[in-house]
Amino acid sequence: MTAPVLALRNVTKSFGPIEILHGVNFDLRPGEVHALIGENGAGKSTTMKILSGYLDATTGTVELDGQLARFANSDAAEAAGIVMIHQEFNLAEHLSVEQNVFLGREIRRGLLLDHKTMQKRTAELLARLDCRVSPTARVSTISVPDKQMVEIAKALSRKVRVLIMDEPTAVLTESETEVLFEQINRLRVEGCAILYTSHKLGEVKRIADRVTVLRDGSVVASGPIDEFTEDTMATAMVGRELSDLFPPKRRGGGEVVLEAADIHVPGHVSHASLTLRRGEILGIGGLIGAGRTELVEAIAGLRPRTGRVTLFGKELPAASVAEATRRGLVYLTEDRKGAGLLLEKGMRENLTLPMLSAFGRPLISRRKEEEALTRAIQDFQIRAGGRGIAVGNMSGGNQQKLLLAKTMLPDPQIVIIDEPTRGIDIGTKQQIYDLIHRLASEGRSIIVISSEMPELIGLADRVLVMHAGRVSGEVSGEDVNERAIVRLAMGLGEGSKETAA
Amino acid sequence: MSTATTDSPKSAGWSIDLRVLGPILALLALVALGMFLNPNFLSYANITNVLARSAFIGIVAVGMTFVITAGGLDLSVGSMAAFIAGLMILVMNALIPVMGAGVGIILVGMLVAIVAGLIAGAINGLLVAKIGIEAFIVTLGTMGIYRSLVTWLADGGTLSLDFAMREIYRPVYYGGIMGISWPIIVFAVIAILGEIVMRHTAFGRHCAAIGSNETVARYSSVNVARVRTLTFIGLGLLVGIAVIMYVPRLGSASASTGVLWELEAIAAVIIGGTMLKGGFGRIWGTVVGVLILSLIGNILNLTDMVSPYLNGAIQGVIIILAVVLQRKRSNSR
Structure with a gap:
């Protein structure tokens, strides 16, 4: 068994007072496809982001080739050959495919860009991926699976030792998935280590060499793929x-x-x-x-x-x-910060926004609003620093309670x-x-x-x-x-x- | 960083927000400077002159505050004013043979100005809110259209109100009650109404909510398109009212009428502490902003230390300074 190229040792990660990962150990060996599975919120994304330098571990260490590694940011990790492909693509929509592939690492001839070489290399990479988009096409005009392929081409264009893929097949059709799997197989043969997440357990069974199951921020199962069936994987994911x-x-x-x-x-x-x-x-x-x-x-x-x-x-x-x-009939949004609350405003303005006409017409009664807020703070047990605090400075839990109070205001x-x-x-x-x-x-x-x-x-x-x-x-x-x-x-x-x- | 606590430890909860006081302090400093430089500065004639001249921009800037607070912008107000003034003069002149020179024609002219303002505002508002084109683009377009229309109506020259009519219409700018001229009274009434609407009505609250986060407003069953459109219609109405005050002053309109009004109005709004990206607006701040801008011009005219030609430069510095101060607040959060 080969030594791991990238590993986590006893890694924990906290956001504020909440610990998301609890002592995670994880190995990634050259030439293997390692599937990381778990429910939404189990800590997969956090784990991947720590591996690829987007986040720092709170405690514990990241090891690269057995040596303690500390990536200042994702660029440092990429320089070490660790590339992550995000679920939401990191592509500049208005640039061409070729410009995206070489973004930040443009090939120059003297002072000027060497468009010819970059286009040729991009075309070669895309041909390897069986992807038929033109290197000069604008990214905003190509399809979602093609964007995925461009992301992969971008990763391939650098010397990649570890490829981390966050649900790459979520946006692909079956035949596109086949092409992706061929690529993954080839990278595996070339000795690249691949971390792969997917909700599609059938795929995991097919492509992975090893599986690690995360639940609530802890590793609950890990081993060669032969030891798992789709059903045991599902049970391990949810079995609490x-x-x-x-x-x-x-x-x-x-x-x-x-x-x-x-x-x-x-x-x-x-x-x-x-x-x-x-x-x-x-x-x-x-x-x-x-x-x-x-x-x-x-x-x-x-x-x-x-x-x-x-x-x-x-x-x-x-x-x-x-x-x-x-x-x-009312709806309480999942997007608390984007669609639920005005983060710069106080609790009072947020609470009464959907029902302002109930607080006096034409002039709003500040007194009635304050009374409603007092009631909401009691009924929903909202704990905020003060009544005038900007909602954006409140904790997630208290924001959620305020959002509930706001949603329930029309009875x-x-x-x-x-x-x-x-x-x-x-x-x-x-x-x-x-x-x-x-x-x-x-x-x-x-x-x-x-x-x-x-x-x-x-x-x-x-x-x-x-x-x-x-x-x-x-x-x-x-x-x-x-x-x-x-x-x-x-x-x-x-x-x-x-x-x- | 943004707040300074008073010296007494007992009143520690009492903090002074420089962003609130900043514009007022700047205004007071300008008044003190004016008094120091020229003893005539505080004379009745000078003060009423400054206020009356501020009134046009001020009335427009009150409407602009609502548009900007709701996350919009209107570049067309200056051209719109010129176009409405031209239209008003043409209609009034044309009616003289029919109705004979008299107050009736002036009332018709005022109605024309108000209706034209409402329609022009509605066009901007519907294009922005219903069709979904960016406010900057829409009003850049209508700005060019109205400017060109008034030039065309005047055939490249000046549209002049009939001399007989001017005499009747004159008091609307030069007259007043108890020594306070009409433009000042109208500006004051509109500013007070605007402050009440902004702070104490659902409409004002909805504007701030939309400017703060349009999606949140939509999810909170605020009719975003309607409120947006109404801010532009309200601004159009106020432009019409400003024109009603403006036409009797010169009795004419030309391609150069209302040039740069939009920039002065936007500048006043920003100096007053309203956020250009929307989400927070205050009318009294806008009023202070308008006064600051006109006082700078006035002081430069009263002294010969700095050339009045540098008026624009000083105003520019003040605008940028105001925005820098605004930005510090968001950084320190």
Whole structure:
């Protein structure tokens, strides 16, 4: 067995008070494809970023060729031959393919750029990848898989010893994946070490030599691929005990309050339907990019859609947030900082923004606003330094509670919560779970979207699972378990075990 | 860094934000300088003169504050003013044979100015908010269009209001109550209304929310397109009102009417502490900004230490200084 080229020794990583990685050990050997798998939020991205110099470990060390390595930044790591290809591409959209491949390392002849050589080299690299885009094409005009190929060409153009790929096949078709695998195989033969993450366990089984499974920031399993099956990998990923983090489940059995039929969101969702009953907590599961957020945003009037949404027996017109809010349906966004809160403003301005007309017309009553804020701080247990503090300076948990308070201000009957606990510590999580239950027991109906399996299972009476823009199945009661949800989310049928993803 | 606590430890919670006081201190410093340089500076005649001349830019700048706070910009206001002035004069002159010179024609002229302002603002607003073209581009375009239209209407020369009409219309600029001329009164009323709308109504709050983060505003069921459009329509209306005050002053309009108004208005807004990228605006700051800009010109005219031709240079320095101060706040966060 060859010595590892790149390794992590007892690495922990904390963001503020929250520890994300707990003592991770990890080896990457020359000439192997090492798959790193785990649920969203398990710490895969953090691990990869530490390996590739984007982040520093809080404690523990990174070793390169057995020597302690400390990369000042990703450029230093790249100089050492460690290249990471991000899920969101790092390409300058308005430059040509060739300009991107040689960006920052342009070949010169005297003072001027040597376009001819760079174009020739780019063409050679792309030919190796079976990619037919022209080196002079503008990146903004080429397809997403082609951009992936350009990223790989960019990595190949330098002396790469370690290639780190963050879900490279998420955007590729099957045949494009084949081309990528050929490339990975060739790099492996050339002695390059490849770290590879994917949610597609079938692919992992095919391409990887070794697998490491991360769960909640710790390595829970690691070994040669032969020791794993798709099912054991899935079990290792999600197999954690459900603690008493969640209040006891309750059955919602009231009348149907929301019905969405044949919803179509161009490019994201097709033929999706759902029903929601009074007092029920409905979960929506699936991988990131499966169209969950797009589906509920369309229902809440935030995206154009076709199809029919019936709210309390009456049709809800498309693309009108204000109308949905008025009729008792609200949506709490997953993008707290980008779409949920005004970070530069205080709590008061944020809390009352959706409902300003309720605080006096034409002039807003500052007193009523302050009263509402006092109530929200109490009801939602918001702990901020002071009432006037800019929301951007509050902790994630308190921001989330404020966002909940803001969303609940119109006293809605139907609440759609997208990733209720993203980036939040465990204590606050529990408070939010209790709150969701309280809302349901008051007779409100809740839809929870979550990428965290235990959250879905712990909260929901019924879980709808989406895969590639479609509702791939529904589980309820006893059948709400991790295996069933993961299988549906991966696009595996409920019954057939042998189908590859 | 941005705040200085007062000396007494007991009032430690009492902090002074230089960003709040900065424009006021600058204004006070200018007044002191003016008094020091020329004893006539504080005379009734000089003060009313400065205020009356500030009124046009001031009225426009109040509207501009809303546009900028909501994340927009309007470069067309100067040309728009010239075009509306030309249109107003043409309509009034044309009506003399029909209605005879009198107050009626002036009322019609005022109506024309207001309607034209509303329409011009609505065109800018709809192109920006509904069609989704950047405000800079849209208003750069309409700026050229209105400037060219007024030149064409005047056939390259000057459009003059009929002499009989001028005599009737004159008091709107030169008259007033209790020694305060109309432009000053109108400016004051609009500034106070603007401050109330900005601070105490849903519309003002929505403007700040949109400028701060448009997506958050949209997700909070704010009708972003409607609020955006309304800021431009409001600005157009105020340009119309400013023109109503402006036409009786000279009684004419030409291709050079209202040149650089847009820049002076934007400069006043920025000096007053409103953020150019949107998200935060204050009307009283804009008023202070307008006064600072006109006082600089006035002081240069009253003394011969610095050539008045350097007015623009000094204003430029003040604008850049104001923005540098604004930036320090975001860095220290």
